[in-house]
Amino acid sequence: MATVEYKSIGKSFGAFNIMRDISFQIADRQFVVLLGPSGCGKTTLLRMTAGLESVSEGDLMISGRRVNDVHPRDRDIAMVFQNYALYPTMKVYENIAFSLEVAKRPAAEIKQRVERAAEILNLTPYLQRYPKELSGGQRQRVAMGRAMVREAAVFLFDEPLSNLDAKLRAHMRTEIRQLHNRLGTTTIYVTHDQIEAMTMADTIVVMRAGKIEQIGSPDDVYDRPASKYVADFIGGSAINFLSGVVVADQGGPAADTKAGRIKLDPALTARPGQRVICGLRPTDVTVDPEGLIAARSMLVERMGHDAQLCCEGPEGQFLAIIDKAARFEAGAEVRFAIAPEKVHVFDAESESRL
């Protein structure tokens, strides 16, 4: 049973404030992903949780206890570092056993726990090797093993997959999530990779410049991004933005953009004349000769199962995911349609969702 709670957390380096008023709660057994570009403060927040970085303001609670001034070893946490931070002069076995050894556990228990962790992580054949004799994926698993044997209340992951190649990354993603399902340990996972966030998280915390932009389930942040920034950050292909002005169309509101008129969700509370930004996901737009949105086709990028049509729109590149059998002539005008409820509308000033 472990919860983590951030109450108005702030962080300053000297006079330089990099984070302010971070508040949210993580329930027991949850897998929370802190997502954002580099420099957004996600790693700093994780390191503060671990106790490797001091908390400048606010209260950091783990399982209801304020831990701001508690030493890392007494916080009941385990951490996996970005470059693994394995002990270079110890063998794999000793690396995994280290926390148990310093806690003076009986030798038999240490052996049993290390061997169990090694079995779960498929590390048994490598226990007598040194870290430098392992591949990146194996080192990554040793780092996981080291965290696992501690049986800590909270797992902290700092971009653990960023040094692996694409295929291994996808594989480890599944493994980490399965491990979480099995152990049920409350987990905070930092990444800049939105695919990792989408595939692994129960809850995603999107961060930007030391502030929280949105907290929600993967579906929430994808289907209802709270701001233009979130809409831009989440999603496999870059979302298309078109700025326009709200007008009253027959049957509901619409936005007039340079690419054409876009019908909006009738439930939307937008007043005519309001300047807005429409976000259109490449997966939501369809090629339709009757469509109201126009762009000039440039290039088709084949991605195996489907293809991406790159067009020149009035505000830069316009992308659409299309059937890979479709053919487009470069330079020809293509018309697109989109269902009104699929259009994400943001206020042009505040860039937040309407």
Added chain:
Amino acid sequence: MSTIQVRRFAISDSPWPWLFPLVALLMVFTIYPLIYNIWLSFHEFLPRKRTLAFVGFSNWIQLWNDTRFWGALGVTFIYFIIALTCEIVLGMAIALLLDAELPGFGVLRAVLSMTLVIPPAIAGMMFLLMEDPQFGVITYFLNELGLLAKGTPILSTSSLALAGVMVAEIWQWTPFMVLIFLAGLRALPAEPYEAAMIDGASAVQMFRRLTLPMMSRVIAVAVLLRGIDLFRVFDYVFVMTSGGPGTATYTLSLYAWQQTFSNLKWGYGATLSLVSLAIIMVLANLFIKLFKVRW
């Protein structure tokens, strides 16, 4: 298939033409004197006839039966082991304390290296004065602390003289160890320590399980450099006690020097210096093998 050897600075495919000047200098100034020394150890200088006479193994036999040689060897070993241990332990302790980015630490590190600028013979003279029974500052404080009876001359008391010399040695060379250890400590990665903090290791456990193993190569190189230097100690002893009182501080180098240049026993002096060379070589290679030092 062998891998291509990485050379950090390569002008041509073959290093030999470029190494020729070095090899030539080594031949003239190191290899030739060594061979001559070996040859000399089977001869003895006859001052009256002003010639060298072949004496066979008599220098070597004399050495084996020479109690002064064995005494000097013992003194050298005691000096070597105690001074080396003190310099390593003190050097590491100070390096660990100085391993931080705090205001003033840069100045401290710079001040620390100042002892290395002083010529060892001068440092010896300084300590000779500081250990003077009448006005020496070290003597004064030892007297005040009740650790030394008033009027006891440190450097002329057989039980204290060697320690008196070692103080100068340790004072001058501990900073050398500090500098080497600091360079090593500062190059260590931070992440394993963060992981160890979370794993719950104490400062002592981190030092024993992380710092010492990761520093082993640096320590080994420092020990090797200082060890060789310590084994041939000459200047401090020569300046401070000249080997006395009696033979209490007679080291191997000092004894070889005395035999060669005072007693003009060139052959026996050569034999003595060859023995110290052999001991240093055996010890150093044993150490390199044992601690897997890579050059």
